[in-house]
Amino acid sequence: MQLLSEPTGGSDVAGAQTTAMRDGDEWVLNGSKIWTTGAWWADWGLCLARSNWDVPKHRGLTVFMLPLHQPDIEVHRIEMLNGSREFCQEFLTDVRVPDGERIGEVDQGWTFGSRWMFYEKSFGMLAFTTRPTPPPGAESGRGVPGSGVGAAYVSEARRAGRLDDAATRELIGEAHALSLASSEGISRIGRAMATGKLSNQAAGLTKGIGGTLGIRQFNIGLQLTGSSAAAWTEENTRAGERGTAFLVRQSGQIAGGTLEMARNVVSERLLGMPRELTADREIPFRDVPRGPSAR
Secondary structure, eight states: EEOOOBTSSSGGGOOOOEEEEEEEEEEEEEEEEEOTTTTTTTTTTEEEOOOOOSSSSGGGGEEEEEESSSSSSSEEOOOOOOOOOEEEEEEEEEEEEEGGGSSTTBBHHHHHHHHHHHHHHHHHHHHTSSOOOTTTTTTOOOOOTSSHHHHHHHHHHTTOOOOOHHHHHHHHHHHHHHHHHHHHHHHHHHHHHHSSSSSSSGGHHHHHHHHIHHHHHHHHHHHHHHHGGGOOGGGGHHHHHHHHHHGGGGGTTTTSSOOHHHHIIOOOIIIIIOOOSSSSSSOOGGGGGGGGGGO
């Protein structure tokens, strides 16, 4: 698992405050990581830690490999609104890591981490841009009217007796169009990155798709399902799935880096617009102002 985000800063990965102090041939790690998917069953973790507080934040990070199942690491599972308990928070207390399990050079962890996070953005965002799962029995054909998401919503509207309603049919059409746009957009971005027509920073575009089109699809699902998405029977668990999907829909705008950060990446690194002003870029990390909870 990748131990990146922290309670004091999720998308600002370079602002990590988990400390790594050198002690002879070992390092001692202290701090907390959060939103680590599946850490409860993982054997090893890649941990980004602060090894130097006297340089700007991107220059004082080091990466370590460490076993997650050890007495000095507590792993707590986090229950989300939809009942999932895959996200975890880890507490590291005087965790000793041999220097031989350090990845890359000391204080140069951002060089390693930036490539590491590229893969997370590229592949992680594909998961968040996946269209809502059709119900059992629905076709999953791509680009065929009446299949995939369209078929799923047609089935639900028919069950609710609303298929002849003009507003309902408009929503179904919109959901199908969004599904096609999402699928084709991701495919086009992937091909452009693979052939070098777009840089790897184009992964931020897939975040834009998932953070907008995907959420709209979840909203449409709730509208079509109606009140049964809030209170459903045992025979209609599909309605419950629509309701819980709606409750966690914004995770597509947050997980793996926020939509706002993805837009910054696209504007600055793809379109060449001026960088956003930041107050902590060229000052020692220990001098960066932090709130009381981060001290």
